[in-house]
Amino acid sequence: MSAILSADDLNDFISPGVACIKPIETLPTAPPQDASLEHEVILDGQQPSTNAPPAEISLTDCLACSGCVTSAEAVLVSLQSHSEVLNSLDSGPALRVLGPDAQGKFSVEGLEDESRNLYVASVSPQTRASLAAACGGGVTERQAGHMLERLLMGPEGLKAGGKFGNGFTWITDTNTARETCLVLGSDEVLNQTSSSPSKPILTSSCPGWVCYAEKTHPYVLPHLSKVKSPQALMGTLLKTTLSRTLGIPPDRIWHLAIMPCFDKKLEASREELTDAVWGGDGKPARGVRDVDCVITSKEIFMLTESRNIDFFSLSKTSPLENTPVFPDPILQDFLFPKRRKGSQPQEAGSSGGNLYYILQDVLARNPGSHLQTTRGRNVDVMEYIINSASGEPIFKAARYYGFRNIQNLVRRLKPAKASRMPGGKPFGSARRPTGKAAGLEHAYVEVMACPGGCTNGGGQVKVDDQVILERRNLGTKPGPDEQKALLAEVDEAYFSSGEEHAAPGSDLNGDQRPDQVAGISPAHIRDTLAHWSRLTGINLERLVFTTYREVISDVGKAKPSDSERVVQLAGKVGGGW
Template sequence: MSAILSADDLNDFISPGVACIKPVETLPTAPPTQPSNETEVILDGQHPAAPQSNAPAEISLTDCLACSGCVTSAEAVLVSLQSHAEVLSLLDSAPALKVAGPDATGNYAVEGLENPDAKLFVASVSPQSRASLAAACGGKSEKQAGHMLEQLLSGPTGLPSGGKFNNGFTWVFDTNVAREASLVLGADEVLETSKPGVAAPSKPILAASCPGWVCYAEKTHPHVLPNLSKVKSPQALMGTLLKTVLSRKLGIPPSRIWHLAVMPCFDKKLEASREELTDEVWEGSGEPGRGVRDVDCVITSKEILMLAQSRDTDFFTLPPTSVQAATREGFPDGKLRDFLFPRRTAGNTPESAGSSGGLLYHILQTKAAQLPGSSIQMNRGRNTDVVEYTITVNGETVFKAARYYGFRNIQNLVRRLKPAKPSRMPGGKPFGSARRPTGKSSSLEYGYVEVMACPGGCTNGGGQIKVEDPIVVERKNLSEKPGPQAQKEWLAEVDEAYFSSDETDAAGGHDAGDVIGGVSRAYIHDTLAHWADATGISLDKLAYTSYREVISDVGKDTTDTEKVVQLAGKIGGGW
C-alpha cells in the first residue's frame, strides 16, 4: 500500500472493481510527500488518467478474498504486518522463555521472566499446509512434511541453529485435534444439543470457519449473520486453548506467550486480527476488544519456504522425523497434553468429506447415526462446488444440507437467503429473493451449509504453494510456464497428500459405538469440560465466538490507523 494514502482513506472499503497489485513482497517505500492527500483508484479495464501530482494508491492483496470487495485498506495494512519477517523479528528480540518441570510436587517453572521482552514461542500447523509442502517436496507424505515443519520451527538444524538468540518454538501442535473439537461442537450446534448458555444460530446454519466468507458476510450481507455458526474455527480454538491453559498453568500473562499459526490461506491473517478472538473475551470484559490475540501471527504454506530461506535453511533437506518427543512432557496439563499430542495419528477426513476439515461430513454422519435405517444421498449442483445432501428414513427426507464453495456460488446462496421485502401495496404479497426459485430446492430448507471461499476447498487456499511458483517449476523441471491444466494436476497432488493420512487406532481406545468418523464425541466433550474446569473459564467464552455488521468509518478519528501505516512503512509486509 502506498504511503500516499491518507489516514482518512484507510477504513474505506476496497470495492470489487479496484485493481489489486499482486504479488508484492513488502510495502513500497513512501514517495516524497505531496501537498495534497488526494488519491486515484484505477478500476479494472480502465486506463490511468494523465499524470497528476500524486501517484495512484496501490493496494496489494495477493490472492486474498479482498478482491470481492469486503476488506478495508486498514485491514490490508494490518494483515501485511503478519509475515515471516515478523516471526524472525520476534525470535531475535530476546532469549525465549523456557518451561522447566514438573518437579517432585508436579509444579512447573518458567525461566527467563526477568527479561520483559522474552516470550514463550508455540506454533500450530494445519493439515492443508502440510499437504501443500508434501506435494512441493515430492514423494513425501503429509505426516513427513509435518515432521519437517517441526524440524524447521524447533529442531537443531532449523530456526534454533541461527538468529541472535538461537530461539525456536517450544511446542509445535497439529490443528487436527482442534478440528476434531470443532467437529463435535458444530454437530451439537446443528443438531440442537449445544451447551446451555449458547444461543443456537438461525436455520440454515452456515459454516463460519472460513474467514474470507465471514468477512464477506459481515461487510456485504449482514442479513446472514444470525445464521453463522458460533463455534470457533480450529485455528481460533487452538489459539484460545494454548493462551488460556499456558497462562493459567504457568502463571504468566498471555502477552508472554507468542502463538504462530501456519495456514493455507491469507484470510486466516484477518481472522487472527479479530477483536472477538482476544483475551478481552475470556479474561477481560467478556466483550470483543483490543486485547492480546489468541493467535499472534499467521503465515502461509508459501511463507514457510520464505522463512526457511531467510535463515539459510533448505526446507527440502530437513529430516522427516519428529523432534517433539523430548518436549511433550513439559506441557503443564497431563489430560490436555494427551489431547494435543495423541498417541494415534489424527486423520484428516475421507475423500468424500472434502478438503476443508469435514464438518458437513461429520454432521451428516452424526445425524445418520441417530436414525436407525437412515441413508445419505448426494446430489451434485450446477458445478462441482455445489453439492446437496439428504438423509432419508424409509424414503422420507428428514435432514438436508449442502456445500457451497467459491464466491460465485456463495453469492447465489446469500441471495436466496435474503429476506423478502414487504409489499408497499395494501394487501400485497412480500417480494424478493426469499421466495423459493421455481424448480429449485430452497436454501431455507437446509439444516446446515458448509461455505468456503476457495473453489475446491482449503487445499486450494490463496497461501498454498502453486504450480507456477519458482520452487515447483525448478523441482519439476518444467520447461514452460504452467497453464490451468498443470495447476489442476498440481492441486490433485496436494489433495492426494491431504487424504493419504496413515491413521491408526481411529477410535483412540474409546467405545467404537461412540466414534463418528474416527472422532470420539464423548472423549471430546470430556476434554472440553476439563479445559473449562482447569482454567476456570466457561465453555461459552472458550469455544464460541460472535459476529457483527461492519460499516465503513470514513471521516472518523483515525489516529490509530495512521500509526499502523507508519509502522507498516518502516518494517515492510508479508504480501
C-alpha cells in the same frame, strides 16, 4: 509489507475495491516516507497526489474496512509475514519451561525479564499436504510435518541462524481443534436452543466468507455458526492454558499459525479473538490476540530462504525427541496423542469435514436411515438428504464452495421485501417463479470461499512458484493443467496422511470409546472441554464461541468533511488512526 500478495494469485476474487476507509487523507503533514514504496490507496474518485506518502494499512484496519470486498490476498498487509516471525524470534532470549519436577510442578526460566517470550505454533493438515506435494517423491503429510518440526524446533532449523538461538517450544496439530469444532458444530445444529443460530446454519470457519458476509450481506449473520474455527480455538486453548498453568501473561505467549489461506491473517486480527473476550468482560476489544501471527504454506520457503535453510534437506523420517511436556496431563494427551487417527475419507472433503461429520452424526442417531446425494450446477455445489428407514426426509444439508456459488446462496437467503401496496404480498429474491417460498430448507450449509476447498487455498504452494519451477525443471511457464495436477498431489497427500491408526473403536490414544462418530468420540471431546474450562476458570462459551458484526459501507454516501472523517475513522470497531 508482504511481497508475495497480488491479485494475480487469486482464485476467489470477488470484485475490485471501490473505496477504502483508510486512504490518504488531508491531515497534518506527515514525515517523509520512502518513495520506493509501490502502492497507494486513494479515495474513490480522488486524483492521486504526487507529493502524498503511500498509505499504510494494517490487517486490523483492513478487517474494519467498509469499502472494498476482496479476498485477503488482494489486501496490502504490513504485518504477519515471515519477517515478523524472524523479528520476534530475534527480539530477545526465549522463556524456557522446566519440569515437571518430582511433585509434577513446572517452572519458567527468565520470567522476570519482560522482553522474553514463549513461542508456540500450530500447523494445519492442508499446509502439511501442500509441503508434501512440493517435496514430491512420495513424501507424505506426516513426513512433511516432521520436516516442519525440524524447522521450527530442531537445532538445524531456525535456531541455527537466529540471534538468540530461539525456536518454538510446542507445535500442535490443528486437527485436534478441528475435531473439537466438529463435535461443537454438530451439537449446535442438532441440539437447537434459544441461543442457537437461525437455520440454515452456515459454516463460519472460512474467514474470507465471514468477511464477505459482514461487509455485503449482514442479513446472513444470524445464520453463521458461533463455533470458532480450528485456528482460533487452538489459539484460545494455548493462550488460556499456558497463561493459567505457567503464570505467563498472555502477551508473552507468542503463537504462530501456519495455514493454507491468506484470509486467516485477517481472522487472527479480529477483536472477537483476543483475551478481552475470555479474560475480560466478554466483549470484543483490542486485547492480546489468540493468534499473534499467521503465515501460509508458501511463506515457509520465504522463511527458510531468509535463514539459508534447505527445507528439502530436513529430516522427514522421525519426529524430534525429548520435546517438553505440556503443563497439564489431560491436555498433553489431547494435544499430543501417542497414536493419531488415519486420514479422512474423501467424502469428508479437504476443508475439515464439517458437513460430513454432521451427516454421520445424524445417521448414527437415526438407525436405518440412509444418505442421498445430488450434485448441483457444478462440482462445488452438492445437496445431501438423509431419509429415514421409511423413506421420509429427516435432514437436509448442502455444500457451497467458491464465491460464485456463495453469491447464489446469499441471494436465496435474502429476506422478502414488504409490499407497499395495501394487501400486497412480499416480493424479491425470497419468492420463486412458482410462487413457493425460496428460503433454504436445509438445516446446515458448508460454505468455503475457495473452489475445491482448503487444499486449494490462496496461500498454498502453486505450480508457478519458484521453488516448484526449480525442483521440477519446468522450463516454460506452467498453466492451468499443471496447477490442476499439483492440486491433485496435494489432495492425495491430504487424504493419504500415512499416520498410524489407533485401535478400532478407540480415541486418539487407543482408549476404547463406544460412542464414536466418524472416528471421533464426542464424549471424549466434551470431557476434555469441561476439564479445560475448570482448569482456566473461564466459562466454556467464552472459550469456544465467537460473534460477528455488520460493517456499514460508506460507498455511495455523501462525503463528510475532513474533521468528520477523522472522527469516524477513530471510532470504527477494529480500526482507526
